[in-house]
Amino acid sequence: MTQPSIDPQHLDRLAETAVRVGLNLQPGQDLVLTAPTSALPLVRRVVAAAYRAGAGLVTPLLSDEEVTLARYQNAPDQSFDRAPDWLYDGMARAFGDGAARMAIVGDDPMLLAQEDPAHVSRAGKANSAAYRPALEKIANFDINWTIAAYPGASWARRVFPDLPEEEAVARLAKAIFAASRVDLDDPVAAWTAHNEALHLRKAWLNEQAFAALHFTGPGTDLTVGLADDHEWQGGASLANNGVICNPNIPSEEVFTTPHAERVEGTARASKPLSHQGSLIDGIEVTFEGGRITQARASRGEAVLHELLDTDEGARRLGEVALVPHSSPISQSGLLFYNTLFDENAACHIALGQCYAKCFRDGETLGVDEIAERGGNASMIHVDWMIGGPETDIDGITPGGTRVPVFRAGEWAR
Amino acid sequence: MTQPSIDPQHLDRLAETAVRVGLNLQPGQDLVLTAPTSALPLVRRVVAAAYRAGAGLVTPLLSDEEVTLARYQNAPDQSFDRAPDWLYDGMARAFGDGAARMAIVGDDPMLLAQEDPAHVSRAGKANSAAYRPALEKIANFDINWTIAAYPGASWARRVFPDLPEEEAVARLAKAIFAASRVDLDDPVAAWTAHNEALHLRKAWLNEQAFAALHFTGPGTDLTVGLADDHEWQGGASLANNGVICNPNIPSEEVFTTPHAERVEGTARASKPLSHQGSLIDGIEVTFEGGRITQARASRGEAVLHELLDTDEGARRLGEVALVPHSSPISQSGLLFYNTLFDENAACHIALGQCYAKCFRDGETLGVDEIAERGGNASMIHVDWMIGGPETDIDGITPGGTRVPVFRAGEWAR
Numbered sequence: 001m002t003q004p005s006i007d008p009q010h011l012d013r014l015a016e017t018a019v020r021v022g023l024n025l026q027p028g029q030d031l032v033l034t035a036p037t038s039a040l041p042l043v044r045r046v047v048a049a050a051y052r053a054g055a056g057l058v059t060p061l062l063s064d065e066e067v068t069l070a071r072y073q074n075a076p077d078q079s080f081d082r083a084p085d086w087l088y089d090g091m092a093r094a095f096g097d098g099a100a101r102m103a104i105v106g107d108d109p110m111l112l113a114q115e116d117p118a119h120v121s122r123a124g125k126a127n128s129a130a131y132r133p134a135l136e137k138i139a140n141f142d143i144n145w146t147i148a149a150y151p152g153a154s155w156a157r158r159v160f161p162d163l164p165e166e167e168a169v170a171r172l173a174k175a176i177f178a179a180s181r182v183d184l185d186d187p188v189a190a191w192t193a194h195n196e197a198l199h200l201r202k203a204w205l206n207e208q209a210f211a212a213l214h215f216t217g218p219g220t221d222l223t224v225g226l227a228d229d230h231e232w233q234g235g236a237s238l239a240n241n242g243v244i245c246n247p248n249i250p251s252e253e254v255f256t257t258p259h260a261e262r263v264e265g266t267a268r269a270s271k272p273l274s275h276q277g278s279l280i281d282g283i284e285v286t287f288e289g290g291r292i293t294q295a296r297a298s299r300g301e302a303v304l305h306e307l308l309d310t311d312e313g314a315r316r317l318g319e320v321a322l323v324p325h326s327s328p329i330s331q332s333g334l335l336f337y338n339t340l341f342d343e344n345a346a347c348h349i350a351l352g353q354c355y356a357k358c359f360r361d362g363e364t365l366g367v368d369e370i371a372e373r374g375g376n377a378s379m380i381h382v383d384w385m386i387g388g389p390e391t392d393i394d395g396i397t398p399g400g401t402r403v404p405v406f407r408a409g410e411w412a413r
Numbered sequence: 414m415t416q417p418s419i420d421p422q423h424l425d426r427l428a429e430t431a432v433r434v435g436l437n438l439q440p441g442q443d444l445v446l447t448a449p450t451s452a453l454p455l456v457r458r459v460v461a462a463a464y465r466a467g468a469g470l471v472t473p474l475l476s477d478e479e480v481t482l483a484r485y486q487n488a489p490d491q492s493f494d495r496a497p498d499w500l501y502d503g504m505a506r507a508f509g510d511g512a513a514r515m516a517i518v519g520d521d522p523m524l525l526a527q528e529d530p531a532h533v534s535r536a537g538k539a540n541s542a543a544y545r546p547a548l549e550k551i552a553n554f555d556i557n558w559t560i561a562a563y564p565g566a567s568w569a570r571r572v573f574p575d576l577p578e579e580e581a582v583a584r585l586a587k588a589i590f591a592a593s594r595v596d597l598d599d600p601v602a603a604w605t606a607h608n609e610a611l612h613l614r615k616a617w618l619n620e621q622a623f624a625a626l627h628f629t630g631p632g633t634d635l636t637v638g639l640a641d642d643h644e645w646q647g648g649a650s651l652a653n654n655g656v657i658c659n660p661n662i663p664s665e666e667v668f669t670t671p672h673a674e675r676v677e678g679t680a681r682a683s684k685p686l687s688h689q690g691s692l693i694d695g696i697e698v699t700f701e702g703g704r705i706t707q708a709r710a711s712r713g714e715a716v717l718h719e720l721l722d723t724d725e726g727a728r729r730l731g732e733v734a735l736v737p738h739s740s741p742i743s744q745s746g747l748l749f750y751n752t753l754f755d756e757n758a759a760c761h762i763a764l765g766q767c768y769a770k771c772f773r774d775g776e777t778l779g780v781d782e783i784a785e786r787g788g789n790a791s792m793i794h795v796d797w798m799i800g801g802p803e804t805d806i807d808g809i810t811p812g813g814t815r816v817p818v819f820r821a822g823e824w825a826r
């Protein structure tokens with residue numbers, strides 16, 4: 001008898017957790033589900049769990065790695081400026097009519113690493129433009145949504161290049177199940193407790209109303225001014241449709257909006273960054289007046305510079321997030337090449353667009369009001385890790401008092 | 414070394430044939446492709462072939478047998494009146510913008526045989542209503558479209574219930590490849606020759622302009638009056654966007670529109686009919702004034718009566734089609750439980766809706782003009798086989814002269 005690489009009971013629990021905790025799907029609510037074909041075993045369970053939760057109609061939209069590659073390897077040049085607007089507009093309409101949204105990730109994050117970078121970037125831009133109406137409803141939190149992960153074989157091989165495929169899948173599955181808290185007997189109870197802990201953290205930070213955070217660690221001496229009226233977020237969130245959901249399974253971070261013009265000093269990435277199929281390693285940057293004025297990388301420096309040149313906002317911060325070094329994802333010691341996991345392994349900052357939700361009464365603020373308060377705007381939002389076991393963080397109050405927030409990578413209180 | 418059940422070279426040729434002969438996809442044209450996940454090996458090849466042919470953007474929409482069953486087995490009752498209008502309206506928009514359409518079939522035709530028939534029928538109705546805007550563009554032949562088949566394992570087990578799965582798949586694959594003419598070295602040339610043969614048949618029939626066809630055979634003595642201004646169709650067809658395509662791979666029939674009120678006599682089905690997961694066998698019907706006034710079946714009689722009671726047009730004919738007994742699909746001796754194949758094994762009639770294209774200048778005719786000429790209207794279109802090796806057919810001219818059309822199941826000339 002052989003043991004399956006992916007424990008079916010844990011997979012059942014992950015489906016149930018994604019539907020009940022991640023989405024908190026409401027009786028009669030429709031669901032639009034995007035997933036790769038490699039994740040079909042989870043997709044099928046999610047569909048069943050969603051209907052058991054009373055779903056109206058579940059519509060899966062399946063992508064496929066080989067179909068994607070068939071395009072890059074065979075399509076005429078003009079194809080790379082095309083995107084299926086009719087499909088994305090349809091999704092926006094479904095969200096407008098009240099459907100929830102789940103995304104399952106599971107493909108090789110470096111799938112396109114060997115393809116023509118110009119084609120990858122043009123196709124990405126065309127897709128982003130076409131997807132915007134649907135994405136806005138998600139980014140504005142108009143509906144309950146969530147992202148969960150399945151240990152697809154190509155992703156597993158990427159994370160564990162030295163292991164046989166079956167073993168790699170088994171290891172990635174274990175890591176995903178642990179990070180998603182579905183290796184516990186009662187994942188719903190575990191998520192309730194976890195959300196309470198994150199809510200206490202963000203309540204304390206909101207009470208402090210720091211003017212800035214000062215990060216120190218190997219290669220990092222960075223003061224991140226926080227936006228006026230910033231609000232810390234983390235864990236379960238209330239969507240505008242009145243449903244409390246967990247947008248990321250897993251999630252270990254509390255996060256808020258930096259001030260776009262008040263970031264000073266140097267930062268060194270503590271982990272490599274996987275961006276659109278390229279790996280950028282050894283990032284070191286200098287901020288002046290909120291803007292990155294110098295940037296180096298030991299690997300992928302050209303990709304980093306291209307990223308920073310996307311638009312004016314790409315050189316400024318849109319997010320700062322706190323994650324202790326003892327986070328279960330950090331303790332796994334793995335690089336997942338996927339932001340859903342890697343950003344939950346360490347304190348991080350994000351280049352680019354900020355979240356309206358990370359302002360007091362953010363859902364009522366217009367674009368100009370967000371900018372006035374120091375919120376950054378950009379077409380990109382790219383998280384990268386700056387935290388580790390030696391990271392210290394002080395909160396600086398408006399009066400200039402220093403309050404310990406992190407010591408040696410852990411919460412100071 | 415084991416031989417694969419499905420010859421990859423034949424599969425490559427089927428993809429190429431579906432794109433070049435079936436669709437005749439134009440450079441820069443988009444393609445909307447629906448297929449089951451079981452057909453992914455063909456889907457991936459079709460995507461590559463479409464891009465090699467210069468496709469703008471190929472958008473596959475994948476369904477999945479287990480996802481479908483998860484709905485029937487878990488969804489609340491109200492779910493079965495729901496359909497994804499936003500997705501179907503999007504498809505209609507894509508067709509309106511010029512996209513071509515390919516459907517790949519490959520799932521078990523009896524998938525829903527064990528599910529609640531009321532749920533199956535309600536879900537089918539909701540889906541048909543939502544899909545109508547997209548279907549109209551296909552039925553009106555506004556765009557080039559095609560249907561092709563992949564030997565999915567569950568379908569293969571249905572066709573060959575006594576064989577091990579691998580052998581069943583191998584047998585079904587061979588049958589599909591032969592019927593689709595991709596077991597030949599040059600399928601495109603074979604389709605050109607085949608289309609020429611079908612065009613000669615339909616040209617002769619159009620020249621005769623018969624008033625009626627008289628079918629005789631075991632249990633059948635049926636006079637099928639033809640609609641005024643009827644036109645025979647078959648093989649390659651010109652879509653309204655100017656592209657000549659082959660809507661069915663395979664296709665062996667020439668077909669036209671009967672007169673809804675001029676069918677008299679009795680007909681006995683020569684093969685079982687698979688309808689929405691049920692098998693109806695031993696059908697015997699009597700027509701009076703075009704209308705079925707008596708109907709029996711040795712198996713599935715209740716389903717047959719439900720079908721005939723769908724609407725007034727469900728008891729009248731919308732199509733009559735001629736297929737010789739020597740057709741390769743007939744010679745295979747198989748029952749595929751799938752109309753794409755089974756209707757190409759024998760002469761058949763169809764209950765329900767007629768095709769506008771089977772009238773002279775049909776694309777210019779309104780619904781009323783079609784009805785005036787004797788064209789039938791209904792929500793259904795269900796083909797069933799009445800031909801076999803003993804079938805004789807006479808054409809009856811407007812003057813009453815009899816012209817031999819079929820003798821002993823074969824063309825008489």
Ligand SMILES: [Zn+2]
Pocket residue numbers: 253255319321343348383
């Ligand atoms: Zn973050």
Ligand SMILES: [Zn+2]
Pocket residue numbers: 319343350381382383
């Ligand atoms: Zn982020």
Ligand SMILES: [Zn+2]
Pocket residue numbers: 666668732734756761796
């Ligand atoms: Zn037919």
Ligand SMILES: [Zn+2]
Pocket residue numbers: 732756763794795796
């Ligand atoms: Zn038909």
